[in-house]
Amino acid sequence: MKKSFLIIGLALAMFSCNNGSTTASSGTKTAYVDTAKLIEENQEAKDIESKYKTKSQEMGRELEGEAKQFQNEAATFQRDAQVKGMAWAQQKSAELQKREQQLGMKQQAMLQTLQQESGKEMDSLVKRIKDYIKDYGKKNSYEYIYGTGDAASILYAKDGLDITEKISKELNDKYKGSDKKEEPKAEEKK
Template sequence: MKKSIIIIALAFSIISCNKPAEVKDFKTAYIDTSKLMEEYTESKDIEAKYKAKADEMGRELEAEAARFKSDAANFQKNAQANGQAWAQQKGAELQKREQQLQYAQQAMMQQLQQESAVERDTLVSGVKKFIKDYGKEKGYTYIYGTGDAASILYAEGKYDITKEITKLLNDKYSSAAKKEETTPAKKEEKK
């Protein structure tokens, strides 16, 4: 029995000695992706752009919807006075207009969703590339993401680099926006 315990202990010591001598320290961090997107200026700008666009398109539809409601109210008043044939014809016209309004609303929503999805995808790809480059530059082995699609259930706060990444992305975005503002001015000066 003692011999088998000594043999097992010796085997474990030999196996543990065969591990590589160099064990690299892992440098890890995490980013709260939901918070990053909430605080990232470019993300806010895209959200505001599509909210404004939706409001503008919505006002046009609301005006048409108000005309439709007015016509429907007039139809109710005049239906009995003008007879059944008139009521059927106008009722069919109103029903067709109502369907057209619904189609227009659905088309508007789809258009906005498609346009914003393209910009969001581009934004997310850019952020991922930025984080990848940042991780390489700073020597991180892993940078994890938390938020809506959480891949970390717990992490110490000292490993959270969300604020740093957000600041760097915002600085990069604002400097790019400043360059865009100065570029057209230079073109106009040359004309």
């Protein structure tokens, strides 16, 4: 008899717990954004990528000219080494090695500069997107907006909860409509 009451009591307790959580969760407005897709479709991100691709090509052309000149000097060195002797060849070889190292360092410096500059711009863009999503959530009374994508924190969600397209469209419209050089300051947003 005691066991029957205990089982019935546990069943009622479990039933009441389930009812409470269903009610609480059904009143919560949540959504998610595919962050990888959002960045992929973002026009400003595309413009930043294009800008640095162009910059990289320009810097590459400059470096390519210096590399061709170095290759010509190296080819001339091989011909002249036989004629001018061993002492000259050793001295010129050291100069060519030093120049080759300088070209390598210059290439690395250019790549590093491009990565740092583009990284800063992309970090700034990601911060603005996060701020926008936060403001969007507040404005539209969301309690939670989750992120999916490369660093997925959601393994499953109903398709109806995906607001990626809405956010993407609004961000792109805002970017197209604003002067790209004049960004609102953080103090003005609040």
